[in-house]
Amino acid sequence: MIDWLIASDAGHWTMLALGALLLAVVAWLGDWRRARRARPDAVGCMPWTAVFMAALLVAVVAGSLALLTWLSP
Secondary structure (H helix, E strand, O other): OHHHHHHOHHHHHHHHHHHHHHHHHHHHHHHHHHHOOOOOOOOOOOOHHHHHHHHHHHHHHHHHHHHHHHHOO
């Protein structure tokens, strides 16, 4: 299983998709915490929504490329 992830193009796309999905989950949690902070005037400097959207876009594109690479003859 590990050899497949390292050796094939589908494995590379899968690993990229999983990494981007993990980043999207972390960004979603950061945005969720930011929306529910105790002091609304304490603004942070991290654009969690933009990070979430970009990571989700990368995860969807890389996941679809992984699926297409895996299904191609």
